[in-house]
Amino acid sequence: MSRDLREVVVVGASLAGLRAAGALRDAGYDGRLTLVGEEVHLPYDRPPLSKALRVDDLPLPDDGLRAEWRLGRRAVGLDSRRRVLTLDDGHTLRYDGLVITTGAAARGWPDPHVTLPAGVFTLRGKDDTEALREALGAARSVVVVGAGFLGGEVAAAARALGLEVTLVEAAGQPLERAVGERVGAYIGRLHQEAGITLRTGRTVTAFHGGERLTGVTLSDGTGIAADVAVLALGAVPATGWLEGSGLWLDDGVRCDAALRALRTDGSPVGSVVAAGDVVRWPHPLADGEPVALGHWTNAVDQAVVAAGTLLAPERPLPFDGLPSFWSDLHGVKIRSVGLPGLADEVRVIELDLPGRTLEACYLRKGRLVGALTVNRVRRLAGYRAQLRADLSAGLPAGLSAGPSAGLPAERSPLTGDAVPALP
Amino acid sequence: MRITVDMNLCESHGQCVFAAPDIFSFDEEDYLVYEPAQPDELFAAAEKAAGSCPVRAISVQRDAS
Ligand SMILES: Cc1cc2nc3c(=O)[nH]c(=O)nc-3n(C[C@H](O)[C@H](O)[C@H](O)COP(=O)(O)OP(=O)(O)OC[C@H]3O[C@@H](n4cnc5c(N)ncnc54)[C@H](O)[C@@H]3O)c2cc1C
Ligand code: SF4
Numbered sequence: 001m002s003r004d005l006r007e008v009v010v011v012g013a014s015l016a017g018l019r020a021a022g023a024l025r026d027a028g029y030d031g032r033l034t035l036v037g038e039e040v041h042l043p044y045d046r047p048p049l050s051k052a053l054r055v056d057d058l059p060l061p062d063d064g065l066r067a068e069w070r071l072g073r074r075a076v077g078l079d080s081r082r083r084v085l086t087l088d089d090g091h092t093l094r095y096d097g098l099v100i101t102t103g104a105a106a107r108g109w110p111d112p113h114v115t116l117p118a119g120v121f122t123l124r125g126k127d128d129t130e131a132l133r134e135a136l137g138a139a140r141s142v143v144v145v146g147a148g149f150l151g152g153e154v155a156a157a158a159r160a161l162g163l164e165v166t167l168v169e170a171a172g173q174p175l176e177r178a179v180g181e182r183v184g185a186y187i188g189r190l191h192q193e194a195g196i197t198l199r200t201g202r203t204v205t206a207f208h209g210g211e212r213l214t215g216v217t218l219s220d221g222t223g224i225a226a227d228v229a230v231l232a233l234g235a236v237p238a239t240g241w242l243e244g245s246g247l248w249l250d251d252g253v254r255c256d257a258a259l260r261a262l263r264t265d266g267s268p269v270g271s272v273v274a275a276g277d278v279v280r281w282p283h284p285l286a287d288g289e290p291v292a293l294g295h296w297t298n299a300v301d302q303a304v305v306a307a308g309t310l311l312a313p314e315r316p317l318p319f320d321g322l323p324s325f326w327s328d329l330h331g332v333k334i335r336s337v338g339l340p341g342l343a344d345e346v347r348v349i350e351l352d353l354p355g356r357t358l359e360a361c362y363l364r365k366g367r368l369v370g371a372l373t374v375n376r377v378r379r380l381a382g383y384r385a386q387l388r389a390d391l392s393a394g395l396p397a398g399l400s401a402g403p404s405a406g407l408p409a410e411r412s413p414l415t416g417d418a419v420p421a422l423p
Numbered sequence: 424m425r426i427t428v429d430m431n432l433c434e435s436h437g438q439c440v441f442a443a444p445d446i447f448s449f450d451e452e453d454y455l456v457y458e459p460a461q462p463d464e465l466f467a468a469a470e471k472a473a474g475s476c477p478v479r480a481i482s483v484q485r486d487a488s
């Protein structure tokens with residue numbers, strides 16, 4: 001372990017931040033540990049927020065991490081050369097090691113000139129869910145804008161509460177870009193069978209109502225009455241506070257394979273690592289193209305690797321986790337592994353709407369990059385094993401070759417596979 | 424060591440099967456199957472599986488010795 005690491009600061013006290021802090025302690029880090037979090041809450045889990053509109057706190061380790069918590073405090077600036085962080089109360093924190101886990105925020109309405117009436121919500125945190133829950137309790141009808149996973153889940157939850165629900169999607173099918181047309185259509189049918197009105201190929205062009213929302217207009221000119229609207233337009237990585245820090249910001253914090261934050265010239269900043277939704281890094285499945293993932297398991301896996309990199313900077317090991325994602329819709333379990341969104345070809349192996357099963361695999365240039373199943377998780381395990389084997393067989397150029405090639409391989413903390421250290 | 428999975432919580436996410444295939448698997452109906460009594464050599468794998476379960480259904484106890 002590096003001896004000069006006495007002062008670690010984690011910015012962003014949610015899933016990735018908590019897990020990174022835990023991984024540092026598990027690996028024997030005994031110095032000071034500070035967690036800075038903008039939210040006033042201790043870490044909680046986000047997936048239940050859109051599923052049952054429920055809040056589940058994340059369990060803290062018994063010893064409470066022996067950390068100093070700065071909750072309700074936002075980091076507003078970073079000087080990565082002097083290793084100083086500035087908080088919104090003007091205080092500064094010095095660090096030897098910094099873990100960036102600020103995640104992402106819900107994307108707002110794209111046109112800043114539109115004033116949104118009360119009753120229009122986005123969903124990212126506990127407070128959002130509580131506000132939405134309350135509004136839905138007094139509402140009869142809701143419009144959900146965006147039929148991605150989050151929008152679909154919110155629509156399903158509102159429908160389960162007995163509301164009239166319209167789901168508006170710009171693409172031809174829900175999730176078309178993420179999972180392909182046929183699988184998207186399958187998910188669309190699930191929504192329709194549950195009594196949700198699905199309006200694809202359209203966008204919302206106006207919100208009506210003075211103080212309170214009364215309805216929206218769609219791009220085809222039709223109007224829909226609604227007491228509540230939920231914008232589910234995706235997430236934006238929370239990097240605003242890093243402007244001017246010297247770090248490379250590119251729709252996320254650009255990192256290398258070991259999750260070291262990079263400078264704009266592409267060189268790693270030794271003392272700064274990142275994990276979770278805020279990271280954009282070269283994923284081997286994407287032929288080394290940088291990707292950002294909004295996945296629970298990715299945040300958990302990256303946290304472990306980022307902590308390891310911080311503790312052993314002389315031996316940075318590449319992240320070799322495999323993405324996996326889930327969503328629950330109308331009682332159906334959608335599970336995926338890999339990165340289906342990268343595919344140029346979708347093979348639907350099984351598709352049974354009444355039987356509630358689905359199996360599809362995703363290829364890019366003829367190579368397996370992902371799979372998605374509904375109630376067929378056993379088969380998903382098979383795809384995952386294949387993806388794992390493919391990845392271990394051919395770590396991407398730059399990882400397996402180069403200056404590190406002569407060094408003995410180490411074991412990945414995630415998978416136990418032999419991996420070469422990065423230069 | 425002893426493994427317990429709260430099957431009321433388990434949603435067949437499969438993360439435990441991915442993390443520790445020597446301990447966990449699925450049957451034909453997608454139900455999780457596992458043997459509760461496991462050798463201590465698998466402790467690290469079991470802990471990893473517990474940490475990767477999104478609904479925290481898994482608990483692992485070392486045998487009292
Ligand atoms: C409603 C919802 C449902 C989801 N469902 C699923 C699902 O079913 N399956 C799945 O795989 N994933 C799901 N996800 C995604 C999953 O929750 C995320 O991948 C995960 O939360 C990422 O963790 P993180 O710690 O990287 O970021 P976040 O959870 O976004 O946490 C970042 C934290 O940093 C704080 N922060 C931001 N900026 C600052 C700053 N400047 N200073 C201090 N603190 C700051 C934020 O307030 C926040 O608390 C869902 C997400 C949401 C919102
Ligand atoms: S990871 Fe958890 S939810 Fe998933 S199959 Fe294992 S025990 Fe069940």
